[in-house]
Amino acid sequence: MDTTFKSGFIAIIGRPNVGKSTFMNKVIGQKIAIMSDKAQTTRHKIQGVLTEENAQMVFIDTPGIHKPKHKLGDFMVNLAENALNEVDAILFMINADEGYGKGDQYILDRLQKVNSPVFLIINKIDLIHPDDLFPLIDQYKEKYDFKEIIPISALQGNNISRLLEVLKSYLPDGPQYYPGDQVTDHPxxxxxxxxxxxxxxxxxxxxxxxxxxxxxxxxxxxxxxxxxxxxxxxxxxxxxxxxxxxxxxxxxxxxxxxxxxxxxxxxxxxxxxxxxxxxxxxxxxxxxxxxxxxxxxxxxx
Missing domain, CATH: 3.30.300.20 (K homology (KH) domain)
Structure with a gap:
């Protein structure tokens, strides 16, 4: 029987309003990140902790990466970009319904400098026809060498369990950083x-x-x-x-x-x-x- 324990920190990045907070809340099983249909809702790094029998995954929901218009905007973007340097895996989340945009290229350019494995998470697949998914996957494949590409619906919970299994397989053996019943590091x-x-x-x-x-x-x-x-x-x-x-x-x-x-x-x-x-x-x-x-x-x- 495999008794190794896997643990690691996973950053969730993407343009504003692609569903990062919805995903976080769905995975953790309760609301720890606020949700809104208005862009740039998240302003801080929100850490959500998922503890299972053989693994602990600490998700970091970062502010949406955007072009800042004030010092608060600078703070938010710095926070998101710095998270990329201190994690074991990165989930780059996009909105299936919107497809590729300029903001994605800005993020992809920054991902060229990271060493952690990067996964493309295509969210909101419930909003598009299944036939439209493959051209979208091909388009992003040309732009970056993702470890894996996983389509999900964070709102409906589609394919979340598969994503978690894939993530676990990439995480290093490590300690349990937080108590098993703790779901966030924020007071x-x-x-x-x-x-x-x-x-x-x-x-x-x-x-x-x-x-x-x-x-x-x-x-x-x-x-x-x-x-x-x-x-x-x-x-x-x-x-x-x-x-x-x-x-x-x-x-x-x-x-x-x-x-x-x-x-x-x-x-x-x-x-x-x-x-x-x-x-x-x-x-x-x-x-x-x-x-x-x-x-x-x-x-x-």
Whole structure:
């Protein structure tokens, strides 16, 4: 009987909105990365841990690689690119429905410099006709020498188990880095902020979603109450955005709070009282001090 234990770190990279976070949540079996149909949702490296009897796979969901427009964008792209140098395997994910684009070439150029095995993961195959898959595979084969090409549907779970088996075969023998019941390396405080931000992405429009940050100000359990009290501030760049976030008679903020509270209760397994404020910090995405203050630190690289 084979008693070797395999373990390793696997980066998931790709253009914004190809389904990296959906894939991560499906593999881990619970929500640890926020999902949105708006591009550039992920801003940090989110590590998801999958532990099986003979292997532990640590997935790193990186921000979508894109052309930065501000210092926050620079931070996100640096984070994604630096992840490539410290992993045992790389999943380059593309959207089957969109096919090859300029953004893919930008990533492929960077992959020329890495030593880790690279797998092409064609996601959202449920959105295309099976006959359209083969020309897509041929197109990418010409551009890079992938170890393997695996079509999946992260949303429906199609072919995920095969992908995991293939990955395991490439991982080195190694230790179990995290306890078997741990699914992420991020503290609950970080996940709470992300769940609030997800609801802003879901409920607001146009210029608001990407100009916000969420700061968890206070978490406390008062007396013997079985409720956790959380106070959080949503930071935005302009007064007009603050108005949108609060809404008529506070209606938008109430909706954001209600939806976020439900997800945080699921995360913590307890009742939650969530209090939200909105503050304006002009041009915070370009101010180094604000970026550090809101958790975008260079030591994440």
């Amino acid at each position: 609950e405080r970080f996940l709470m902020g992300e769940l609030i931000r997800e609801k802003v992405l879901e409920l607001t429009r146009e210029e608001v979603p990407h100009s916000i940050a969420v700061v968890i100000e206070n978490i406390e359990k008062r007396n013997t109450a079985d409720t956790i009290f959380i106070q959080a501030t949503i930071i935005t760049e302009r007064k007009t955005q603050k108005g949108i976030l609060i809404g008529k008679q506070g209606s938008m903020l109430k909706s954001i709070g209600k939806k976020a509270r439900q997800d945080i209760e699921n995360l913590l397994g307890t009742k939650v009282f969530l209090e939200l404020w909105v503050k304006v910090k002009k041009d915070w995405r370009n101010r180094q001090q604000n970026l550090q203050e809101y958790g975008f630190r260079d030591d994440e690289y």
